[in-house]
Amino acid sequence: xxxxxxxxxxxxxxxxxxxxxxxxxxxxxxxxxxxxxxxxxxxxxxxxxxxxxxxxxxxxxxxxxxxxxxxxxxxxxxxxxxxxxxxxxxxxxxxxxxxxxxxxxxxxxxxxxxxxxxxxxxxxxxxxxxxxxxxxxxxxxxxxxxxxxxxxxxxxxxxxxxxxxxxxxxxxxxxxxxxxxxxxxxxxxxxx
Ligand code: HEM
Numbered sequence: 001x002x003x004x005x006x007x008x009x010x011x012x013x014x015x016x017x018x019x020x021x022x023x024x025x026x027x028x029x030x031x032x033x034x035x036x037x038x039x040x041x042x043x044x045x046x047x048x049x050x051x052x053x054x055x056x057x058x059x060x061x062x063x064x065x066x067x068x069x070x071x072x073x074x075x076x077x078x079x080x081x082x083x084x085x086x087x088x089x090x091x092x093x094x095x096x097x098x099x100x101x102x103x104x105x106x107x108x109x110x111x112x113x114x115x116x117x118x119x120x121x122x123x124x125x126x127x128x129x130x131x132x133x134x135x136x137x138x139x140x141x142x143x144x145x146x147x148x149x150x151x152x153x154x155x156x157x158x159x160x161x162x163x164x165x166x167x168x169x170x171x172x173x174x175x176x177x178x179x180x181x182x183x184x185x186x187x188x189x190x191x192x
């Protein structure tokens with residue numbers, strides 16, 4: 001019974017297996033990156049300072065899981081028989097003719113997340129102060145990833161997709177807004 005159901009599922013998804021896998025991985029990347037941004041902002045903000053568990057390991061695990069999901073998201077597209085993208089189509093902005101602007105937004109977001117994320121492991125070489133300033137741009141990369149998800153995805157018009165996105169994205173956006181408001185109110189160095 002179970003094996004015949006599995007066979008039915010494999011037959012139904014067969015020609016679209018790569019496409020479906022890529023989309024599922026894209027959705028996983030959006031959820032994981034949103035949670036990671038939330039935890040990162042809670043760690044650095046006043047809300048959690050000095051209280052609660054050490055969230056650093058969770059933040060790191062979510063960030064690495066995001067990068068893994070993004071690799072699956074991009075690379076499985078190469079197997080899609082309809083789109084048939086080359087490596088350049090999925091890795092270089094403005095090369096793909098498929099929804100060029102939104103695909104390019106995703107590619108820029110991916111490279112930014114990869115470079116900014118992995119720069120953590122070179123933070124002592126970069127210098128802590130400089131690395132912290134650099135790390136703030138991760139939020140921008142995440143916003144680009146969000147724009148790509150809403151602009152490009154087949155599921156972007158579906159209620160379940162919008163509800164799921166709202167659940168993970170709204171808390172992160174609120175924390176980001178609080179951070180920017182707080183930063184703009186902080187007195188500038190050298191200003192009385
Ligand atoms: C190498 C970079 C990337 C490439 C080449 C890429 C490519 C694509 C393509 C072609 C689609 C269209 C799928 C469809 O029409 O349903 C898509 C959808 C999507 N992408 Fe990306 N993307 C990249 C990066 C990202 C990033 C950084 C995120 C988020 C963190 C992301 C999240 C999503 C989501 C959530 C969807 C919607 C899936 C759906 O509607 O089922 N992608 N991406």
